[in-house]
Amino acid sequence: MIHHDLKLYNTLTRQTEKFVPLHPNLVGMYVCGPTVYSNAHLGNARTFISFDVVFRYLQHLGYKVRYVRNITDAGHLESDADEGEDKISRKAKIEQLEPMEIVQRYTIDFHQMMASFNALPPSIEPTATGHIIEQIEMTKQIMANGFAYESNGTVYFDVEKFAKDNNYTALTGRNLDDLLNGTRELSGQDDKRGRLDFALWIKAKPEHIMKWPSPWGEGFPGWHLECSAMSRKYLGEQFDIHGGGMDLAPTHHTNEIAQNIACTHHKTPVTYWMHTNMLTVNGQKMSKSLGNSFLPHELFNGSHPLLDKGYSPMTVRFFMLQAHYRSTLDFSNEALQAAEKGFARLMNAMKLIEHLKVGVSSTSNVQVLRENIYAALDDDFNTPIALSHIFEATRIINSVNDGKESITHEDKELLKKTLYEIVYQVLGLKEENAVNTDKIDGLMNMILEVRNEAKTRKDFSTSDLIRDKLKEIGFDIKDGKEGSKYSLIN
RNA sequence: GGUAUUGUGGCCGAGAGGCUAGGCUCAGCUCUGCAAAAGCUGCUACAGCGGUUCGAAUCCGCUCAAUACCUCCA
Numbered sequence: 389m390i391h392h393d394l395k396l397y398n399t400l401t402r403q404t405e406k407f408v409p410l411h412p413n414l415v416g417m418y419v420c421g422p423t424v425y426s427n428a429h430l431g432n433a434r435t436f437i438s439f440d441v442v443f444r445y446l447q448h449l450g451y452k453v454r455y456v457r458n459i460t461d462a463g464h465l466e467s468d469a470d471e472g473e474d475k476i477s478r479k480a481k482i483e484q485l486e487p488m489e490i491v492q493r494y495t496i497d498f499h500q501m502m503a504s505f506n507a508l509p510p511s512i513e514p515t516a517t518g519h520i521i522e523q524i525e526m527t528k529q530i531m532a533n534g535f536a537y538e539s540n541g542t543v544y545f546d547v548e549k550f551a552k553d554n555n556y557t558a559l560t561g562r563n564l565d566d567l568l569n570g571t572r573e574l575s576g577q578d579d580k581r582g583r584l585d586f587a588l589w590i591k592a593k594p595e596h597i598m599k600w601p602s603p604w605g606e607g608f609p610g611w612h613l614e615c616s617a618m619s620r621k622y623l624g625e626q627f628d629i630h631g632g633g634m635d636l637a638p639t640h641h642t643n644e645i646a647q648n649i650a651c652t653h654h655k656t657p658v659t660y661w662m663h664t665n666m667l668t669v670n671g672q673k674m675s676k677s678l679g680n681s682f683l684p685h686e687l688f689n690g691s692h693p694l695l696d697k698g699y700s701p702m703t704v705r706f707f708m709l710q711a712h713y714r715s716t717l718d719f720s721n722e723a724l725q726a727a728e729k730g731f732a733r734l735m736n737a738m739k740l741i742e743h744l745k746v747g748v749s750s751t752s753n754v755q756v757l758r759e760n761i762y763a764a765l766d767d768d769f770n771t772p773i774a775l776s777h778i779f780e781a782t783r784i785i786n787s788v789n790d791g792k793e794s795i796t797h798e799d800k801e802l803l804k805k806t807l808y809e810i811v812y813q814v815l816g817l818k819e820e821n822a823v824n825t826d827k828i829d830g831l832m833n834m835i836l837e838v839r840n841e842a843k844t845r846k847d848f849s850t851s852d853l854i855r856d857k858l859k860e861i862g863f864d865i866k867d868g869k870e871g872s873k874y875s876l877i878n
Numbered sequence: 879g880g881u882a883u884u885g886u887g888g889c890c891g892a893g894a895g896g897c898u899a900g901g902c903u904c905a906g907c908u909c910u911g912c913a914a915a916a917g918c919u920g921c922u923a924c925a926g927c928g929g930u931u932c933g934a935a936u937c938c939g940c941u942c943a944a945u946a947c948c949u950c951c952a
Contacts, residue, residue: 420952428952435952475950560947566880567948611950633952638881640951664952665883671944675951710901711891716884716945723890726902733901736915772892776900786916790909793917848911855913866914873915 392449394766396629397714399637399661400559404768409628410659415446415453416627418619418658420636421513423460424494425475428501429681430704430719431667431674435633437705437816438664438713438769440507442631444814445765455510456622458615459498461491462516462598462608474608477597487598491517501684504701506816512622516614520600523609523617526651527588527602535650539579541591541605547584550646556584559645559661560638586643588613612643620648620657630658634665635673664713669694671718682719699724702820706731709771709815730779735819737782738811740789741804747794752784754799758806771815781807791869821876832863836872839865 394407409415419439422428436457443455461476480487502509516523527543530536536545548568550556557564567584587610592599599606619627625648632641641661648657666673669680682692690698699707707727711717757777764773781803787793795803811817835854842850855865863874 422952423950432952438952560882562881562948631952635947635951638947639949666946666952668945673946673951677951681951707890715891718890720890722888722902726890728902730901733915770892772901773899776892779900783917790916843911846911852912864914867910867912868915869909 392766395768396660397768399663410626413451415451416623417453417455417629418623419457420615420632421457421459422498424491424498425479426494427683428498429683433501433505434667434708435664436502436507437505437708439631440816442769444816448814456512457510458618459495459513459515474598505705506818514618519618522621523613524602526617530650533650536588538604542579542587543589543604544580544585545588548582550650554649556646559642612640616644616647625652625654626657629660629662631662634663637663665716668716668718696721699728700820702817703728703731706817710775712770712772734782737785741785744788744800746797746800750795750799751793754803757781761810832874
């Protein structure tokens with residue numbers, strides 16, 4: 389099935405390139421996961437939903453994908469300075485909890501959120517604390533290769549030395565001298581030789597809770613190291629795709645590449661770097677530090693002050709897929725409401741296709757439609773374009789259903805297969821509020837039958853009463869030529 | 879301050895030299911006991927000013943505006 393001409397935008401080359409995996413039919417993909425010191429918000433969710441589609445589509449094309457997404461549970465420094473405090477232990481003090489208790493709580497929270505968005509779990513979800521030995525070993529190797537130095541129990545990566553023979557800023561294309569001469573001051577870190585040097589291993593203060601023994605004393609790993617160590621362990625020294633939010637590229641990913649090269653000498657540890665753009669609120673990046681982030685439950689039940697009402701997880705997933713992953717996406721009531729209706733329209737068509745009557749000819753070219761959908765996804769996972777073609781399909785389905793257009797059996801089956809595979813399998817959308825017990829179905833059909841009898845007697849007050857009462861309970865009734873149908877209201 | 883990116887109709891959001899994006903909203907029509915749904919039609923936009931071109935939303939220049947990164951963040 390891998391005959392597709394999949395292309396993806398590579399941050400490293402700033403170009404859209406044909407996707408060629410290092411090993412035929414196998415794909416190694418690493419995505420930087422969340423730091424579990426507080427609730428994951430919708431901005432985080434956007435990135436992981438984007439990569440969920442990448443994961444799903446690659447698999448759909450027939451690749452065997454190993455998708456690794458880490459959990460950062462060892463904490464990061466508040467700043468890159470050695471006097472900074474570990475985020476996780478800081479939160480632990482505030483909440484009077486053990487650090488691992490925080491980690492556990494927010495890891496579960498994160499998993500629940502991703503499950504609600506119908507995101508597939510990654511193949512491997514390694515934790516930083518579970519790979520301390522690997523990180524120490526990697527630090528040792530980088531030191532042995534001469535790219536790191538120890539200073540008072542902390543090990544720093546020597547960026548300037550690395551940059552002599554390597555392109556340190558390859559990912560962002562920044563001018564190294566500009567970075568070195570940046571206006572930001574060194575905040576009294578005398579242990580560091582260069583202002584761009586970053587910690588591989590950090591000496592722990594006595595009161596620090598999360599710490600491990602190492603050749604350099606008690607400490608904890610630096611915040612870029614875990615991804616290098618774990619991607620290397622599970623995907624090898626060179627692998628295909630590395631992803632993450634755009635905000636990680638200049639520092640985190642730049643340093644990750646440096647670490648990998650310094651350790652393994654492979655000039656290109658990763659072939660394709662993919663970065664997702666930010667979710668914005670009123671044009672501003674949604675982030676924890678700006679305090680404008682939405683928590684999933686605030687969105688689902690509408691308790692956030694900026695929202696008029698709640699929106700279901702699938703509405704939100706659909707909303708996100710209506711924008712390309714490399715564009716910013718702005719969050720607003722109006723946009724969400726539009727998504728809610730559009731999604732309902734799509735799901736309605738998905739149900740309708742099952743019962744479509746077939747004819748001797750087709751008024752639409754289903755094959756071309758199918759090719760258009762694949763062409764969109766092959767073009768750097770362009771889900772908005774794919775959806776626009778899918779909506780063309782819903783128009784066809786509705787028209788056939790109305791008897792205004794016709795479709796052959798073969799075309800119907802092809803359309804059904806295409807939509808099921810793309811909408812459910814690749815885009816990961818699913819029907820919500822499905823009524824799936826036989827007893828409710830039987831009961832509803834009985835009620836509708838009684839109502840229909842009233843209608844044929846022209847007893848419209850009774851038929852309207854039944855419809856109104858059912859609506860109060862939460863069932864929507866729609867009368868059509870083929871009889872009445874019911875559906876659950878959100 | 880440095881470095882990038884972006885600016886599309888009432889809203890969201892694609893496209894990237896000529897060909898309808900799409901969704902939502904609004905108005906009208908068809909269907910219909912009513913309602914809803916659905917279909918059709920209409921509203922036809924590309925920040926501003928110049929330039930290149932037979933032709934520009936799309937390329938180039940300038941201006942304005944916004945955002946991001948440079949500092950933890952997906």
